[in-house]
Amino acid sequence: RPWLAGWLRRAFFFRRRFEDMRASFGRRCWTGTGASIAANKVPGVRAALCADAYTADGARRWNDANVLALSLRLTSGPLLREILDAWFAGGPSEDAEDRDNVTHVERLDEDRRAAR
Numbered sequence: 001r002p003w004l005a006g007w008l009r010r011a012f013f014f015r016r017r018f019e020d021m022r023a024s025f026g027r028r029c030w031t032g033t034g035a036s037i038a039a040n041k042v043p044g045v046r047a048a049l050c051a052d053a054y055t056a057d058g059a060r061r062w063n064d065a066n067v068l069a070l071s072l073r074l075t076s077g078p079l080l081r082e083i084l085d086a087w088f089a090g091g092p093s094e095d096a097e098d099r100d101n102v103t104h105v106e107r108l109d110e111d112r113r114a115a116r
Contacts, residue, residue, distance in 0.1 A: 029072065036069035043109045046102075052079070053086035060090030064102045 029035040032049040039047035047067035048059030051074055059065035068087050075083070093099070 029069075031073055032069045032071035036067075039067045039069060043113055044106075046105060050083055050087070051075070053082040056083045056086040057090045060087060061093045062098050062101070063105075064092040064098075 032051075036047045036049040039045050045067050046063055046065045047069050048055070048063060048065035049069040049071070050056040050059055051071060056068065059068075068083075070080070070083065092102070
């Protein structure tokens with residue numbers, strides 16, 4: 001699809017790869033917004049656009065995010081290291097309210113799949 005913007009082509013590639021791999025994966029685009037929106041169209045993906053380490057940690061902890069989206073415009077090398085350290089050190093919360101929120105999002109995915 002040559003008419004697609006670069007980030008959108010990468011998002012389509014990501015979707016195919018994620019559906020094949022079902023693994024934690026990261027995407028980058030100029031602002032990160034398009035990559036995160038496109039990634040969240042894939043059932044089972046909980047993509048988070050993270051501009052700092054605190055957000056990356058919270059996305060993993062409170063939302064059980066499994067895809068990291070980054071901004072090429074805002075992310076320097078040292079900041080990227082901080083974000084990735086927080087992302088890979090983080091994990092899902094065991095708090096009941098946090099787990100309920102993730103379960104609710106998973107049900108939305110199931111409803112979307114059933115509606116197709």
